[in-house]
Every structure is written in structure tokens, then in C-alpha cells.
Amino acid sequence: MSFLARRLLLAPCVLLVVALATFAMVRLAKGGPFDAERELPAEVKAALAARLGWDRPLPEQFLRTLVGVADGSLPTLSPGQSVGAVLAPRAAVTATLGAVAFALVVVLGLGWAVLATRWSGSALDRALTHGTIACIALPSFVIGPVLAWLVGVRLGWLPPLGWGGAAHLVLPALTLAIVPAARLARLARAALAHEEHSDHVRTARAKGCGPWRVLLQHILRPALPPVVAYLGPLAAWLLTGSVAVELVFAVPGLGAEMVQAAINRDHNLVLALTLWFALAVVACNLLADLAVAALDPRVRLT
Helix, strand or coil: CHHHHHHHHHHHHHHHHHHHHHHHHHHHCCCCCCCHHHCCCHHHHHHHHHHHCCCCCHHHHHHHHHHHHHHCCCECCCCCCEHHHHHHHHHHHHHHHHHHHHHHHHHHHHHHHHHHHHCCCCHHHHHHHHHHHHHHHCCHHHHHHHHHHHHHHHCCCCCCCCCCCCHHHHHHHHHHHHHHHHHHHHHHHHHHHHHHCCHHHHHHHHCCCCHHHHHHHHHCCCCHHHHHHHHHHHHHHHHHCCHHHHHHCCCCCHHHHHHHHHHHCCHHHHHHHHHHHHHHHHHHHHHHHHHHHHHCHHHHHC
């Protein structure tokens, strides 16, 4: 319980530090809705500052920002719209895309590593190893347009752009999953190779256990802690790092909204998105830490 208590107490502290740093950087950054180039009348600036709460002291602005982000009532530059109303439908899109991409990463990455370990040293192992290196070398903003042109435009199998049914989800989710799946495969392959020469594995083989039973029961489970530890930051990245993929495939998610908010200089919306992304990172890392501690009791004692 002390391990769980420490993690639960640390998470709000991290969020508070991120909130303070983000608030300070946004307020100190050059550029905003009051720039001279926009030529807003003084009374319009005063009314806009009053509606957004920017005419109040900085400590009060910070507290109002935290409360407004938490309940979604923080106003945006668009009249009559709050951050909750703007981001709620886009959050559902990003969460759906991230969840499908995460499932693909786990299936492809672990499957890749298990197959390479099962036939270690074979041509299949070498091909999978070279394939992971090739995938890691290609960034998502290169993979996405290639898939959109080849599968969506040239072959016509799937829609290349937009968001709607399940067909629109395949290409962006696959683009988002390829690189992290290759990294997970390399990490899992190294962990499986390390466990493959352990004493308990040799004992299981000496007792006559089949190769698949040895791999799945005696090698895979001890190799899971480093893999699970990687999955926490990965899940957060899939939820927060899909900006390029959403822009390439015209997906109306949080990543695309972050870019648009920065272009519009909507400071409240940028603050809300940053804090929500920070919350996703902290929550995913916390869940990963707890999962690793459940798999490996030694972690709770360190």
C-alpha cells in the first residue's frame, strides 16, 4: 500500500507543476488575440479580456483556469463556447483512434517478438529484425501519406481522408501503430531473449515441456514487466502525439485542434489541451507503474 500511496500522492504534484509551467509559458509567450496586427478597438479588447478572465490578478486567473479545465467551463475565443463543448467530441475521436492503435501495437509488437523468439536465429527471425529497423526509421508523417496514396487512392480499398465509419479508422490507426509496434517488438524480443537462458526455462525444457508452452508460460510472463513499463508512456503518446497523423488524414481529433488553437492564439484552449494531455500522461504512467508492481513484487520494495 505504501507503493500505491506514494504513486497516488506524486501524481497530483506532477500535474500542479505542469499546470504552473504551462500557465506561465502561455502568459509570457509572444503573440495573442490582442496583437496590434489585429487592430481591435480598446472596448473590444476590454470586453474580451473580461469574458476570458484575463483582467483579473494572475493567481486568480490560474485558479479559475484549473477549475474551468476540470469542469469544462473555461471560455474560448469563440463567443458562447467553452473548452468542454469544443473538446468533448474531439476527445472521443482521439480516444477511439488511440485505443485502436494501442491494440494494434500490442498485437503486432508482441506477436512479432514471440514469433522471432520461437524461431530464434532463423530466416524469419532475421527478417522480422530487419523489418522492425525499417519501420523505426520511417516517421509517421511519411508512412501516412504513402498508405493514403497506395491503399486509399491507387487501390481504392479504404477512404484516404476524413472521419466517419470504421473504414476511416484503419489507415490512421495503422499509421499511428507501425513505429511504436516495431519499437515494442525490439524491446520484447530483447526481454524474451534474456529470459530464454534462465534456469527455470532450462528446468522446464528438461521436464519435457513443449516449445510453445515454455515460450508462453515460462519465458513470456517474466519478460512482461519492461514491456508493460513501456506501454504506459506509449498509451500516453498515442493519445497526445497523434498531431501529424490527424492532420494527414483530416481526423477531427485533439491533435488537430491543438494546432488550430495555436494558430488562432486561443490561450485558454491551448492551456486546456496541454493540461488534459498532461493528465493522460500521468494517468497512463501511473497505471503502468501499478501494473509493473503487480507483475514483479520486487518493484514495490524499491
